[in-house]
Amino acid sequence: xxLSWMAWTWPTAIFFITIFALLIGMGVWEYAxxxxxxxxxxxxxxxxxxxxxxxxxxxxxxxxxxWLGLVGPSLWWALALCLxxxxxxxxxx
Amino acid sequence: xxxxxxxxxxNNLSRAGIRVATAGSGRRRLKRLVPVAYILFLLLxxxxxxxxxxxxxxxILSSFTLWPQNPTLTNFRVIFxxxxxxETYINSMTYVFLNMVISVTIALPAAYAFSRYRFLGDKHxxxxxxxxxxxxxxxxxxxxxxxxxxxxxxDTHIAVAIAHCLFNVPLAVWILEGFMSGVPKEIDETAYxxxxxxxxxxxxxxxxxxxxxxxxxxFFCFMFSWVELxxxxxxxxxxxxxxxxAMTRTSSATGLDYGVLAAAGVLTxxxxxxxxxxxxxxxAKGFALGRV
Amino acid sequence: xEKTWNNKAWFMVLPVLLLVAxxxxxxxxxxxxxxxxxxxxxxxxxxxxxxxxxEVLSSSRFHDALLRTIAFSAIxxxxxxxxxxxxxxxxxxxxxxxxxxxxxxxxxxxxxWNVVGTIWQLFGRTDIGLLGRxxxxxxxxYNYGRNPFxxxxxxxxxxxxxxxxLVVLLCYAGLVSIPEAYYQAAKIDGASRWSVFRFIxxxxxNRVLQIAILLRFMDSFMIYTEPFxxxxxxxxxxxxxxxxxxxxxxxxxxxxxxxxxxxxxxxxIILLLSWVFFTVTxxxxxxxx
Numbered sequence: 001x002x003l004s005w006m007a008w009t010w011p012t013a014i015f016f017i018t019i020f021a022l023l024i025g026m027g028v029w030e031y032a033x034x035x036x037x038x039x040x041x042x043x044x045x046x047x048x049x050x051x052x053x054x055x056x057x058x059x060x061x062x063x064x065x066x067w068l069g070l071v072g073p074s075l076w077w078a079l080a081l082c083l084x085x086x087x088x089x090x091x092x093x
Numbered sequence: 094x095x096x097x098x099x100x101x102x103x104n105n106l107s108r109a110g111i112r113v114a115t116a117g118s119g120r121r122r123l124k125r126l127v128p129v130a131y132i133l134f135l136l137l138x139x140x141x142x143x144x145x146x147x148x149x150x151x152x153i154l155s156s157f158t159l160w161p162q163n164p165t166l167t168n169f170r171v172i173f174x175x176x177x178x179x180e181t182y183i184n185s186m187t188y189v190f191l192n193m194v195i196s197v198t199i200a201l202p203a204a205y206a207f208s209r210y211r212f213l214g215d216k217h218x219x220x221x222x223x224x225x226x227x228x229x230x231x232x233x234x235x236x237x238x239x240x241x242x243x244x245x246x247x248d249t250h251i252a253v254a255i256a257h258c259l260f261n262v263p264l265a266v267w268i269l270e271g272f273m274s275g276v277p278k279e280i281d282e283t284a285y286x287x288x289x290x291x292x293x294x295x296x297x298x299x300x301x302x303x304x305x306x307x308x309x310x311x312f313f314c315f316m317f318s319w320v321e322l323x324x325x326x327x328x329x330x331x332x333x334x335x336x337x338x339a340m341t342r343t344s345s346a347t348g349l350d351y352g353v354l355a356a357a358g359v360l361t362x363x364x365x366x367x368x369x370x371x372x373x374x375x376x377a378k379g380f381a382l383g384r385v
Numbered sequence: 386x387e388k389t390w391n392n393k394a395w396f397m398v399l400p401v402l403l404l405v406a407x408x409x410x411x412x413x414x415x416x417x418x419x420x421x422x423x424x425x426x427x428x429x430x431x432x433x434x435x436x437x438x439x440e441v442l443s444s445s446r447f448h449d450a451l452l453r454t455i456a457f458s459a460i461x462x463x464x465x466x467x468x469x470x471x472x473x474x475x476x477x478x479x480x481x482x483x484x485x486x487x488x489x490x491x492x493x494x495x496x497x498w499n500v501v502g503t504i505w506q507l508f509g510r511t512d513i514g515l516l517g518r519x520x521x522x523x524x525x526x527y528n529y530g531r532n533p534f535x536x537x538x539x540x541x542x543x544x545x546x547x548x549x550x551l552v553v554l555l556c557y558a559g560l561v562s563i564p565e566a567y568y569q570a571a572k573i574d575g576a577s578r579w580s581v582f583r584f585i586x587x588x589x590x591n592r593v594l595q596i597a598i599l600l601r602f603m604d605s606f607m608i609y610t611e612p613f614x615x616x617x618x619x620x621x622x623x624x625x626x627x628x629x630x631x632x633x634x635x636x637x638x639x640x641x642x643x644x645x646x647x648x649x650x651x652x653x654i655i656l657l658l659s660w661v662f663f664t665v666t667x668x669x670x671x672x673x674x
Contacts, residue, residue: 016414068439069439134546316495321498361500
């Protein structure tokens with residue numbers, strides 16, 4: 001059994017390492033400060049910081065898709081936009 | 094509060110209600126008609142399948158008859174005499190049963206944890222499990238094939254059983270959690286005070302209390318594993334091929350053997366019908382929890 | 386129920402976590418890996434970047450399949466939800482009719498999906514099928530294999546046949562939980578049938594109805610087997626829904642890259658919908674309690 005069929009590449013590996021690091025980081029944060037600081041944001045329902053992370057990640061994915069579909073192949077600007085979006089989500093949602 | 098005042102008035106005046114009911118009997122007859130018409134609509138295609146399975150191929154192709162003129166069991170005999178057919182039937186049963194056992198067994202403790210405890214990331218974990226119930230099998234077909242090839246599990250029953258766990262385990266956890274939340278927590282605490290260890294309490298006291306929940310969960314696992322074809326077909330070649338895949342072969346390769354095809358279809362309906370009959374009293378309850 | 390905080394509960398969840406991670410996370414990672422590479426077989430992969438995503442996002446084939454899928458889901462919901470409510474309202478509440486109705490109505494749900502396809506394929510054929518024969522007998526030029534409209538109609542009727550029972554059973558479960566006293570009180574107040582429905586039955590069905598709508602939406606959004614068996618995505622590509630297109634690309638043509646990119650876009654849409662579903666139902670649950 002080898003892993004060659006999974007066809008790992010460095011960029012995707014870094015992507016997944018980032019995601020897992022985020023998850024572990026959230027776990028540690030939750031362990032240190034339990035409760036997830038729930039609040040009702042502009043979406044009019046209660047969110048915890050885990051929800052906010054999910055909304056930012058999913059939203060970022062859609063931003064990147066729209067960028068690829070409408071603007072062009074260079075994703076660096078899309079990435080910057082995603083970061084801005086994530087900050088907004090963590091601030092207001 | 095409102096319910097009690099309503100029922101108080103209602104009891105006093107129930108006789109008036111009976112009088113009103115007789116006036117609306119014509120409308121009631123109309124009301125009966127809707128479910129009857131719907132059931133007829135449901136049964137008509139099934140009837141056609143059964144009737145085709147009882148006809149010979151000449152009768153199907155040469156003349157159009159509403160019911161079999163010379164009912165014959167030849168088509169069924171073909172299936173029961175051909176290992177290529179009846180083995181697929183056994184294959185389907187095997188992996189569905191394996192899947193049912195695996196799903197319910199590992200879902201039980203998890204559902205207990207979700208229904209009794211709060212823990213780090215529990216809500217997100219629950220959501221993540223549910224997304225797998227919603228995930229389109231089409232997305233998983235290709236990587237599943239690669240994954241199970243890498244483990245040398247292609248064309249085994251256990252491969253299909255584990256693959257079907259993808260959507261059945263979350264479902265079983267969801268259903269069982271609903272039933273378990275209905276059992277008061279005091280039961281657990283009393284048992285611990287009485288000196289029961291956790292495994293003994295779980296098997297001896299808790300499981301009998303949620304027996305109907307386990308039944309409903311097993312029923313839905315059976316249902317979704319039994320009806321799924323795309324993944325089952327991708328992961329099997331011959332040794333574990335499901336009956337449903339065998340049917341696609343007949344319809345494409347020979348293209349003519351409608352009688353046998355219909356007979357195979359009838360045979361796939363029977364286990365489902367039997368299972369429904371056994372759990373008929375729990376179906377409504379399972380749906381009432383809204384956890385499908 | 387008040388739950389106690391206990392992180393040891395993780396050990397009970399562990400088997401589920403490992404199994405589902407094995408069946409879900411590893412395949413998804415593989416899909417992401419494939420989506421950025423090109424392959425000519427033999428496990429040799431070449432970096433392709435976001436090429437496949439651009440190709441899929443700009444291909445009219447993908448747009449059409451997506452639009453068809455959305456249209457299909459919309460039609461399915463518009464038919465099955467009202468029909469399901471109507472049937473649930475008219476179902477008997479007690480007596481021998483209840484188990485008979487429940488068992489007969491659940492029957493289509495327990496038929497393997499490709500057999501559902503086979504049943505309708507046989508039923509609709511103009512030479513040996515009852516439906517096809519009847520329609521041609523009435524002088525209607527019906528042929529689901531050649532006429533796109535007929536193909537759509539057949540698939541929609543088939544889905545109504547297959548899944549309306551789910552809506553019926555869910556609504557019925559909501560309806561039987563209404564105490565008889567409510568109806569009697571409404572009768573005494575002289576409430577019309579409509580206002581009984583609007584103010585007593587509909588609010589009680591609210592939650593199950595939400596679940597029914599979202600489940601039906603999800604499942605119709607990823608429908609594969611039944612239309613594939615009946616029409617094979619044809620005539621032409623008139624009934625090629627997203628799933629069918631995806632499986633065609635992945636397994637039929639073995640184009641790993643585009644198939645993987647498509648899978649990811651498809652999965653993102655599903656993930657968004659699941660999240661909305663989960664949020665809506667849990668929020669509704671909290672509002673109620």
